[in-house]
Amino acid sequence: MSLWLPFRGRWKLGQKNSLRGSSQLSKQDYESLRERCLMEGHLFEDESFPASLRSVGSGPLLRKLPPGLQWKRPPELHNNPQFYSANAKRLDLCQGVVGDCWFLAALQALTLHQDILSRVVPLNQNFTEKYAGIFQFWFWHFGKWVPVVIDDRLPVNAAGQLVFVSSTYKNLFWGALLEKAYAKLSGSYEDLQRGQVSEALVDFTGGVTMTFNLAEAPGNLWDILTRATYNRTLIGCQTHSGMERVLENGLVGGHAYTLTGIRKVTCKHGPEYLVRLRNPWGKVEWKGDWSDSSSTWELLSPKEKILLLRKSDDGEFWMTLKDFKAHFMLLVICKLTPGLLSQEVGQKWACTLREGKWEKGSTAGGRMKSPRDTFWKNPQFLLSIWSPQEDRRFLMPCSVLVSLLQKPRHRHRNRKPHLAIGFYLFRLSKYYGDPRKLPPEFFWENGPLSWPEAFLTEREVSQELQLVSGTYVIVPCTSEAGQESEFLLRVFSRKHIFHEIGCDASAVFSKEIVDQNEGQDAFFTKLFEKYPEINAVQLQKILNHMTWPSLGSARPLFSLDACQGILALLDLNASGTVSIQEFRHLWKQLMLYQEVFHKHDSHRLGYLNRTQLRAAMRDAGIVLSDDICQLMLVRYGGPRLQMDFVSFVHLMLRAESMEGAFQNLTQDGKGIYLQKPEWLMMTLYS
Structure with missing residues (x-):
């Protein structure tokens, strides 16, 4: 807990709680601190980032400071201070003596998007109503949006001019205060001296x-x-x-x-x-x-x-x-959305992130150098990709964006330089049992589909890939073995499942998911030797005899009515049966659905509530409002407004069918015009 002590008419944060990382930032509750200051009639003083040279730094920046440096609040610097003005020119910020042009360049890009700016900079803050000398900003910090609380004491020269970031409008202070919050997040103003514009862009957006x-x-x-x-x-x-x-x-x-x-x-x-x-x-x-x-x-x-x-x-x-x-x-x-280079229009993207670390002696395997090196010791992540718009006659590639971010190795972001990092991508077409990791033999026998052209000493490296539906392994690594750091690995695509191998083996290494080519083709060949075309009764028999490894003991039971509904959605030529291509598409969808259902059925009860349902549908690529999600539970769920796996499959297939129909019929991505036969066809199948 934070220790609060009255000190010379100000509220101060006890120094024994000096900031150690982003986890400590969230312990400063803005609303509570503000109300406490207002109640006591004092202005906030943040001793975790004090108005002293300790917050400036201890290096070359000190030599740039003017003589007679003071710390003053905006009401002491202007008779009409304003936090932010929408009427001011959008690019009104100017760099001070800190060499943080990379931060300012990113910040000025942020001002071109008012809605994104207001996520980082709460614009309802001011120096009049309930003013307590405390301000709050938000940054995307390695997978989480974290609040950073500061007081509004700013360094000025003897003439009362801001030493660091200032505005061309002398009464505006949002830029200077945001820079102070970012300096606190980074360790000090000194830690803003060097950086890449890409780092600040990610911290402002999570993009x-x-x-x-x-x-x-x-x-x-x-x-x-x-x-x-x-x-x-x-x-x-x-x-x-x-x-x-x-x-x-x-x-x-x-x-x-x-x-x-x-x-x-x-x-x-x-x-x-x-x-x-x-x-x-x-x-x-x-x-x-x-x-x-x-x-x-x-x-x-x-x-x-x-x-x-x-x-x-x-x-x-x-x-x-x-x-x-x-x-x-x-x-x-x-x-902010990954479909820039692939030119996908009106498509929803799902993002999954996983944290990991390279540890000397265990998971810091370094790059691939020779067939029998330590590369296989690196963390390994299994990625299963589905194409939601997959043509049922041939396989279409999917756009997949992979981002690898390394975390700072010191509270002060510039104390330890970035490591040179990259990642490899392998296709997995053979079942290896249930190991904690893929064995060294896998990397001896399989060349990577993608690899780093160069290992970069950047905080983030990313690559946009075109992959056919299937299962892959991503191996993030440093350029040399034995280098230690933590990292964040993110995957963006229309539909995917993404796990670290060894952390959730029951979900990752089900045979049906791992083998998207060889074993699956053999299964389909045997199936359609017996059933060249599958009707609803045969579909029911097949689904009720399938193994569902991720669902455990909650074995689903598909009714004939459910199978008839599924058949109606897949049967494009109204023949009353599905072909091998149509069943192949269904199979891949079912594998995805069981994974997301298993992931969100956290209590292993065999059903989802409204919150779990909405999260599961989002992971599967369908985003619903709370109201619509409630209606879906009423329509497809049980009497207690809970949804089992069979009903979830039914709902997902219908939702995806209707979304696909909308995308095919809309001209502008906003609406559609239907003739009566088209309307009847859609409503009768929904």
């Missing part, structure tokens, strides 16, 4: 970053930027590494920028592709073609010139895509 080396930029880079700017993405970039100094062309070397827009314009000589960037300093701009003072603007029509050109030294400027690729080193796109 996944894709980093492009612009020296090897893909040929369709403009198309990627177009999709990114018209979707929910945040984009940053960085110039070539070096000392942070202004170059002759106006750019700053070794500096992060925010990409704020793109535009294809028509010149007299043809089309030109332009990108708009902003310097976090709030000044110092590009001096080449399409800069504010460039004559190239005369190549445009007067209307387009007026629309795009703004001559002011605010740090924002245009340049050509060609110059961008020549003068910038990295492009970072933070995707």
Whole structure:
């Protein structure tokens, strides 16, 4: 528990509870602290991140501080302080003496999305109503949204000017306070001196970053930027590494920028592709073609010139895509939904995350170097992929996004550098029994489908893959054996099951799921030698004789009525039977359904309540509101509003059928128009 002591008319957090990590952050309850301060008539003072040099740091940053440094609250700095103003210009922040341009570049990208900004920065905070000198911000911190509580004492020089982040509007303080909260999360202001824009983008959103080396930029880079700017993405970039100094062309070397827009314009000589960037300093701009003072603007029509050109030294400027690729080193796109590169429209994505660690002597196996190395000791994760839009005549690939994040190895994020990390992907087409891990022989006999081209000393590495339905093994590792760290592995796809091998073997190593090719094909061949076409009675017999390894003793019993309902949904040609292709699709769906049902039937009672049902459907790719979920329990559940596995299968097949019909019929992703026969067909089958 936190120890609270009155001290010189202020409330202070006892120092014996100094912050040790994100788990300690959540122990500071914002509402309780605020109410306590208001009740006692005192302003909050946070001794876990005090108004002293201890919070600034102990390194080179101290030499940048002005003489006579003081800590003051916004009401002491302005007669009308405001936390945030929606009427202010969105990119109003300027960097201070901390070398955290990467943080500012990400933050300015965040301001382009008001709803995301309000998730990080609760905008209802102020310096008037119930003001107690305490503020709260939220960050996505390795799989969880964590609150960070701070007091509002900010470092200023002798003239009362903010030393670190400030706003061009002198009475706005949200940026300075957010920087303080992020410094507390990172350990100190000193710990913001070095970083990658990708790190802050993830901490603001929980999204996944894709980093492009612009020296090897893909040929369709403009198309990627177009999709990114018209979707929910945040984009940053960085110039070539070096000392942070202004170059002759106006750019700053070794500096992060925010990409704020793109535009294809028509010149007299043809089309030109332009990108708009902003310097976090709030000044110092590009001096080449399409800069504010460039004559190239005369190549445009007067209307387009007026629309795009703004001559002011605010740090924002245009340049050509060609110059961008020549003068910038990295492009970072933070995707809030994973379907950016695969161009999937209107699709729901499921995300699963697993935590793990590399420990010396046990799980720190390092990269693959030779057939008999220690690579197999690394943590192993089993991934089963289903394609919800799988064509029943042939196999379609699925878009899968894999992200590997390493956790900091010290409370101060810059005390220990990142390790070089990566991950391998293998196809699993043979059943290996029920081991704690795949044996070394597996890696001797099977080459990876995907592997790191280079091990990167980044906090996050990610890759978007196109995989056919089946079962795979992901092996995250460091570049060298024996290197220790904790990590977070995330998988995004339309439908998948994802477990660490050895942690939930009963769910992971069921034969029916592991072998998506060889054993399954043999099963289907034998089945359809006996039943070339399956009717409802035969389907009932098959389903009631199947083994359901994840369901344990709660063996499901499919009624004839349930099987007739299933058949009606799968029977596309109204023949009263299903073919081998249609049954293959059903089989894969049933394997997925038993996994998510087992996962959320936490008490092993054989049924789901409303909360469990909603979570299970979300894992299977269907998102419902509470009200609709309640209706589904009334329609498909039992008298106690509980749903067994057979009813869950029935509901899921119907829900997916209706969602598929909507996607096929909608023109804009918002609504559909049905003729009477189509309406009758859909309602009679629902």
